[in-house]
Amino acid sequence: MIGDIEEFVTGHRDRPSDGFERVLSTVLFTDIVDSTRRVVAKGDHAWLRLLDTHDQLAHQLVDGHRGTLIKSTGDGIVAVFDGPGRAVRCALALEMAAKEIGLSIRAGLHTGEIEMRGIDIGGLTVHAAARVMAQSQPSEVLVSRVVTHLVAGAGLKFFERGSHELKGLPGRWELFAANA
Template identity: 65%
Template sequence: MSDFSLPETRYALSGDVSIAYQVMGSGPIDIIMVPGVFSHVEFMHELPGYTAFLRRLSRFARVVNFDKRGQGLSDRMPDAPSLEERMDDVRAIMDVIASQRAVLFGFSEGCPMSVLFAATYPDRVSHLILVGGFSRAADRMPDELWEARLEHMVKFFGSGDMVKTVIASHSNSAEVISKFAKLERLSCSPGAMRTLLVLNRQIDVTSILPTLQVPTLVLHRKTDAQVPVAFGRKLGEQIPGAKYIEYPDGDHCFWVCEVEAQHGDIQEFVTGHREVVSADLERVLVTVLFTDIVDSTGRAAEMGDQHWRRLLDEHDRLAREVVSRHRGDLVKKTGDGILATFDGPGRAVRCALAMSLRRPRDRSFLAIWAPYRRDRD
């Protein structure tokens, strides 16, 4: 994020509780980012893609992110906060920044709270955006499986284990797992997380959905491993006049994977138009690495579908691991190869050599790299 300083952390008083928040941008529209189950307003910027996502929204809006009470840099609490208390925190932040009306951007667990706020204070919400959300927490897992799942989550809290479901595409990246583990530890303690998860199990805003009178956009990714897409579809169906958009792939966390279409859909929903070309794009010089399994068609026919599928799975695992270790960005898989970018040709060449040396058994790779200039957020 060169030439871009991170926002200052400030505090708003919600009753006698201090709520940490940050403001990015100065657009005419306010967007309040309502976080998922845990957060840390400062360390979240260490996660790949998070700052860039907020920065993109800040081109047309004033973007506010915050830590719920008991989380991150906000005051710790002896008990988990109710949805009503979390609503008070949003209202306190809006009052401090003099926001009369705002777009609520609810993510995951933040969706039910956003729904409740929009139904309670419709005059203070211009638009409602729900990403990776659900209406009734107990529907996500039957009671007979819940206790075991709770114990597992608490036992491994702070280890980055949740990456497997929230950022599944990076589940083999040691760097991402390490950063996510630190985010968990900074957000709260395992005991506090247990208390919060038990309380969240009772969340149910199903009866409120038909009463919503705020323009609503529901976004969900079909391959969301944390909140299955069926819950997003149900959410969209139960809100009168809601616009539902489903993306074919991607992770639970909204700031990773393909985000360009999501940005356009959000901007169009809020402003009535989407940005096609921006004059203030940051120009960077990157190096492209393209790999390809030699004679893949012939080898697939020779090996048979099952054996070939195992080889491709091994190839994809290896590619994610090696690209991540060389600080690259895995842009996409091409079926029998990958496309990745690096901030310098040296890392791209070393990555290509590493992949060749560690290629799946008895298989060869072609690696082609070339520096080029592109525009990116």
């Protein structure tokens, strides 16, 4: 609250003393399924046109769901949202939009505190979201248990996908496939 008062009175807020800015966010990772095979089959020029279309759709959908597109990964995206419900709905919309242009994507989401690193992000939550995506099947939006708890009552449906070890992360993680 002191930071809020400081910002109101002075017009700015000092960064925390450790130099890190942590914010609660839902992180979305997507990946185009079989992208390398598709590049080989289509050729560079046709693939890049399709990828440009994908990137435009991703940018529009992330913006439309009040998210922030952090970066393109070459065959997917990383985005953050201040609400897990909007993040899940965006991921589902991305999956549908990808189908319409002849692509299949997989998506993974996790909610937690992230470290702001200029225009990039970091921290355990980012790694967890990437690992959730890695467990996702083609045309599937997979979320962690945390996300399901946070969107209770939001009209989203989830189907159990079991308990998984996520590379480099402690313990087992319960994952769920999202559906609108």
